[in-house]
Amino acid sequence: MSNKLLSTVLHHHVLIRRRGQVVSFQITIPRDAVRIVGIETGIRNRYCRPLMPWRRDQTGGLLTLRSTGSIGVCYSNYIKVQTNTMLAVDLGYNGYGSWVAGFYSWSELLVNAASHSVHREPDTLDIPAPRVLHGTYTDTWGISEFRDISYRLSIYLWVTVNDLYNTPEQCTAQ
Amino acid sequence: MHGAIVTEYIRKRMAELGHGDRYDLRLRHFVLAAAGEVKHCFPGQLLVLIEPVEMVQILSDDGLFDLSLVNINELQYEHSGTIVMKNLQVDKPAHIRFLQAIPYQ
Numbered sequence: 001m002s003n004k005l006l007s008t009v010l011h012h013h014v015l016i017r018r019r020g021q022v023v024s025f026q027i028t029i030p031r032d033a034v035r036i037v038g039i040e041t042g043i044r045n046r047y048c049r050p051l052m053p054w055r056r057d058q059t060g061g062l063l064t065l066r067s068t069g070s071i072g073v074c075y076s077n078y079i080k081v082q083t084n085t086m087l088a089v090d091l092g093y094n095g096y097g098s099w100v101a102g103f104y105s106w107s108e109l110l111v112n113a114a115s116h117s118v119h120r121e122p123d124t125l126d127i128p129a130p131r132v133l134h135g136t137y138t139d140t141w142g143i144s145e146f147r148d149i150s151y152r153l154s155i156y157l158w159v160t161v162n163d164l165y166n167t168p169e170q171c172t173a174q
Numbered sequence: 175m176h177g178a179i180v181t182e183y184i185r186k187r188m189a190e191l192g193h194g195d196r197y198d199l200r201l202r203h204f205v206l207a208a209a210g211e212v213k214h215c216f217p218g219q220l221l222v223l224i225e226p227v228e229m230v231q232i233l234s235d236d237g238l239f240d241l242s243l244v245n246i247n248e249l250q251y252e253h254s255g256t257i258v259m260k261n262l263q264v265d266k267p268a269h270i271r272f273l274q275a276i277p278y279q
Contacts, residue, residue, distance in 0.1 A: 071220065
C-alpha cells in the first residue's frame with residue numbers, strides 16, 4: 001500500500017451578477033487532502049468571452065476564506081482582474097486570426113481567461129486541510145462602475161493529497 | 175435561532191476547534207442607541223447570535239448579518255474577532271443577544 005503525497009488542484013466557481021453583491025459559498029475539501037499549500041484566483045467573463053470592462057486599479061472584489069478548523073480568517077485578498085497579453089500568443093493566434101478569435105491589438109482589455117498560465121504564481125495559503133472552507137466574496141467592481149457586471153470568480157486551491165486513500169483496495173471498498 | 179440549538183452548536187463548534195469543553199459561556203445582551211454604532215474585539219472567541227434582529231447590521235471577521243440587505247445570499251450568525259454593530263433605526267434603540275464562548279486558553 002503506497003503512502004505517497006501528491007499535489008493536485010481543486011477548482012471552484014463563484015458567479016457575480018449584481019452590483020455590490022456579497023456571495024457566501026462553501027468549498028468542500030476531499031477527505032484525502034491533507035494540506036492546502038496555495039491559492040490562485042482569477043476573474044473571467046461570465047460568458048467566457050475574453051473582453052471585460054476596463055478597471056483602473058485592477059481589483060474586482062474582496063475574497064475572504066475561513067477554515068472550519070480555526071477561528072478567524074485564513075485568507076483575505078482583493079482579487080485582481082489581471083490582464084494577460086500573452087494569452088493570444090500562447091494559443092497560437094497572431095495577426096488576423098488573433099482578431100477573429102477576439103484578441104484585439106488593444107489587448108490590455110483582455111481578461112485573464114486562463115489561470116494556471118506560466119506567468120502566474122499561486123499565493124501562499126499553508127493550512128491543514130479542513131473539511132469545509134467558508135468563503136465570502138464582496139463585489140466592488142460593480143459599485144465603482146455604477147452598474148451590474150456579470151463575471152465569474154475562479155478559485156484554484158493547490159492541495160497535497162495523501163495517496164493512501166487512492167489505493168485500489170480503498171477504491172474497491174467504497 | 176433557538177437557544178438550545180445555539181448551545182448545541184457552540185458545543186460542537188468548540189470541539190471542532192480543539193477546545194473540547196474547556197470554555198466558558200456568557201450571555202451578552204447589547205443595547206444600541208438609536209442610529210448608534212459600537213465596536214468590540216473578541217479575539218479567539220465565538221459569539222453566536224441567538225435570534226435574528228431586524229434593522230441591525232453586524233459586521234465581523236466572520237461575516238455579515240443584516241436582514242435589510244438584498245445583495246447577499248447568506249447571513250452569518252457566528253461571529254468572532256472585531257465585531258461592529260450598527261443600529262439602522264434612527265428613532266429607537268436596538269437589542270442584540272449573543273451567546274459567547276470564551277476558551278480557557
